[in-house]
Amino acid sequence: xxxxxxxxxxxxxxxxxxxxxxxxxxxxxxxxxxxxxxxxxxxxxxxxxxxxxxxxxxxxxxxxxxxxxxxxxxxxxxxxxxxxxxxxxxxxxxxxxxxxxxxxxxxxxxxxxxxxxxxxxxx
Amino acid sequence: xxxxxxxxxxxxxxxxxxxxxxxxxxxxxxxxxxxxxxxxxxxxxxxxxxxxxxxxxxxxxxxxxxxxxxxxxxxxxxxxxxxxxxxxxxxxxxxxxxxxxxxxxxxxxxxxxxxxxxxxxxx
Amino acid sequence: xxxxxxxxxxxxxxxxxxxxxxxxxxxxxxxxxxxxxxxxxxxxxxxxxxxxxxxxxxxxxxxxxxxxxxxxxxxxxxxxxxxxxxxxxxxxxxxxxxxxxxxxxxxxxxxxxxxxxxxxxxx
Amino acid sequence: xxxxxxxxxxxxxxxxxxxxxxxxxxxxxxxxxxxxxxxxxxxxxxxxxxxxxxxxxxxxxxxxxxxxxxxxxxxxxxxxxxxxxxxxxxxxxxxxxxxxxxxxxxxxxxxxxxxxxxxxxxx
Numbered sequence: 001x002x003x004x005x006x007x008x009x010x011x012x013x014x015x016x017x018x019x020x021x022x023x024x025x026x027x028x029x030x031x032x033x034x035x036x037x038x039x040x041x042x043x044x045x046x047x048x049x050x051x052x053x054x055x056x057x058x059x060x061x062x063x064x065x066x067x068x069x070x071x072x073x074x075x076x077x078x079x080x081x082x083x084x085x086x087x088x089x090x091x092x093x094x095x096x097x098x099x100x101x102x103x104x105x106x107x108x109x110x111x112x113x114x115x116x117x118x119x120x121x122x123x
Numbered sequence: 124x125x126x127x128x129x130x131x132x133x134x135x136x137x138x139x140x141x142x143x144x145x146x147x148x149x150x151x152x153x154x155x156x157x158x159x160x161x162x163x164x165x166x167x168x169x170x171x172x173x174x175x176x177x178x179x180x181x182x183x184x185x186x187x188x189x190x191x192x193x194x195x196x197x198x199x200x201x202x203x204x205x206x207x208x209x210x211x212x213x214x215x216x217x218x219x220x221x222x223x224x225x226x227x228x229x230x231x232x233x234x235x236x237x238x239x240x241x242x243x244x245x246x
Numbered sequence: 247x248x249x250x251x252x253x254x255x256x257x258x259x260x261x262x263x264x265x266x267x268x269x270x271x272x273x274x275x276x277x278x279x280x281x282x283x284x285x286x287x288x289x290x291x292x293x294x295x296x297x298x299x300x301x302x303x304x305x306x307x308x309x310x311x312x313x314x315x316x317x318x319x320x321x322x323x324x325x326x327x328x329x330x331x332x333x334x335x336x337x338x339x340x341x342x343x344x345x346x347x348x349x350x351x352x353x354x355x356x357x358x359x360x361x362x363x364x365x366x367x368x369x
Numbered sequence: 370x371x372x373x374x375x376x377x378x379x380x381x382x383x384x385x386x387x388x389x390x391x392x393x394x395x396x397x398x399x400x401x402x403x404x405x406x407x408x409x410x411x412x413x414x415x416x417x418x419x420x421x422x423x424x425x426x427x428x429x430x431x432x433x434x435x436x437x438x439x440x441x442x443x444x445x446x447x448x449x450x451x452x453x454x455x456x457x458x459x460x461x462x463x464x465x466x467x468x469x470x471x472x473x474x475x476x477x478x479x480x481x482x483x484x485x486x487x488x489x490x491x492x
Contacts, residue, residue: 004131004214004245008373012470013403013440013485034136036173036212050405050438069173071136071210087440089405089468091373099212099243101135106483114229115485116136116238117363120468122373127254127337127368157259159296159335192296194259194333222335222366224258237352239259239361240486250377250460250491280382282419282458315419317382317456345458345489347381360475362382362484 003039005097008122011090014049016075017106018084031104033092033119034071037064043096045070047077050089057082064098092119126162128220131245134213137172139198140229141207154227156215156242157194160187166219168193170200173212180205187221215242249285251343254368257336260295262321263352264330277350279338279365280317283310289342291316293323296335303328310344338365372408374466377491380459383418385444386475387453400473402461402488403440406433412465414439416446419458426451433467461488 017029037043046059060080064070074090075082082088092100100119140152160166169182183203187193197213198205205211215223223242263275283289292305306326310316320336321328328334338346346365386398406412415428429449433439443459444451451457461469469488 004133005243010373010405010407010468012405012438012468012487013401013472015440032136034210034212036133036135036214038133038171038173038212038214048407050407050436052438052440056436067173067179069135069175069210069212071138071175087403087438089403089407089438091405091407099133099135101240101243102485103136103238104483104485113359113483114227114236114238115361115472115483116225116227117240117470117486118135118243120374120470120487120490121243127256128366155259157333157335159256159258159337161256161294161296161335161337190296190302192258192298192333192335194261194298222256222258224363224366226259226361236482237350237359237361238484239348239350240363241258241366244366250379251489278382280456280458282379282381282460284379284417284419284458284460313419313425315381315421315456315458317384317421345379345381347486347489349382349484360473360482360484362471362473363486364381364489367489 003097005099006121006123007094007097009092009100010120011102012120014074014088014090016082016084029106031074032071033074034101034103035064036069036099037066037096039096040066041096042066043094043098045092045094045098048091049080049082052087126220128222129244129246130217130220132215132223133243134225135243137197137211137213139205139207152229154197155194156197157224157226158187159192159222160189160219162219163189164219165189166217166221168215168217168221171214172203172205175210249343251345252367252369253340253343255338255346256366257348258366260320260334260336262328262330275352277320278317279320279336280347280349281310282315282345283312283342285342286312287342288312289340289344291338291340291344294337295326295328296337298333372466374468375490375492376463376466378461378469379489380471381489383443383457383459385451385453398475400443401440402443403470403472404433405438405468406435406465408465409435410465411435412463412467414461414463414467417460418449418451421456
């Protein structure tokens with residue numbers, strides 16, 4: 001498999017709406033860091049969360065096995081609570097090259113809205 | 124024509140909703156890898172699809188003629204079935220420089236939602 | 247003013263919906279190449295439009311004065327008609343550094359949907 | 370903390386809808402430059418706003434403390450008024466590396482629409 005990606009990434013616009021519409025679990029407002037580890041080594045990936053008025057939280061780690069993806073819900077990072085309805089950014093550092101895309105589903109109103117971008121790649 | 128683009132690309136947030144609203148074929152939930160081959164040689168483009176819990180599928184190939192585009196529906200890759208309602212990522216490798224933009228139409232609810240990003244370019 | 251930007255760009259996912267909802271002119275389905283020329287020289291910008299099954303159209307040119315923006319509706323390029331409801335890509339070449347962001351408003355249904363991405367920068 | 374980011378950025382598609390639906394302040398149409406300063410020095414960040422038919426406005430400055438974020442509403446830059454319903458672009462220059470993501474909430478119709486992209490990074 002190709003080695004593709006970077007070892008540091010930023011999602012600058014973190015904001016998880018605190019409300020949702022309807023009962024469908026798939027339609028709950030959420031945002032995710034969608035990550036691909038295309039390589040042959042497991043990637044240890046650490047998340048540090050930054051806020052407007054407080055020191056950052058973390059880092060906290062997840063592992064992506066070789067040749068696997070992980071679509072990580074940013075409200076469900078291990079051992080670290082990102083409050084809903086709060087502006088934040090995330091710095092993501094990996095010991096292997098990975099690729100990250102940031103997606104948000106906003107279902108505060110009856111019809112869902114979605115947005116996505118490849119995260120900002122550092123070195 | 125200018126030679127523009129890269130030979131490897133990643134779409135990290137693959138997810139095709141399994142439901143749609145209404146009868147209009149253009150409004151069925153789908154996602155696409157929108158590709159431009161601006162060069163004067165045909166591009167052979169291979170897709171490898173990665174999952175959370177299984178080995179990758181593929182590669183499977185498509186060809187983009189010189190000076191042509193191909194908006195490839197990711198649920199219709201030749202000889203390779205990407206299940207609906209499942210998280211995945213796609214590694215796309217080409218023997219010629221191409222440019223890829225990832226777009227999803229989500230029509231699970233009555234009003235459609237769209238999102239797009241230029242895919243992540245490797246080397 | 248800073249010299250910032252690139253001289254070649256690609257919008258890979260071109261598609262202008264052929265239908266719109268309502269009477270508000272601002273709500274008609276459209277897509278735009280939103281361009282900034284932050285420099286002190288006028289930028290001559292040429293558009294070449296690529297399709298799935300036909301030779302490309304263009305190039306056709308527009309001029310962005312120094313320190314000005316141009317949000318170019320892609321259905322209103324001078325002397326070049328991009329059909330509605332048709333997949334296309336655009337190669338944009340400028341004699342000065344510029345920055346391009348691609349945005350689509352889709353109002354085929356009663357509630358509008360929007361998507362955006364920085365276009366792909368070449369050299 | 371890692372030094373990550375760039376010192377110049379462009380948001381090319383600025384446009385703040387002049388109308389909104391409903392009474393919820395969080396649902397008012399707006400757009401933001403979502404910025405992370407992951408470093409250990411305060412970042413002084415200057416905004417210059419470009420238009421189609423007039424000379425640019427600014428620069429005007431904001432400060433992001435070390436290890437903090439700032440989600441800057443682009444209609445609320447200090448000492449500089451960006452008119453609603455007008456096309457514009459923004460050049461953002463910082464004396465420290467930062468990362469910027471551009472997001473717009475469009476609530477002109479009853480259901481909100483959102484779009485996002487990492488801004489264009491210069492040097």
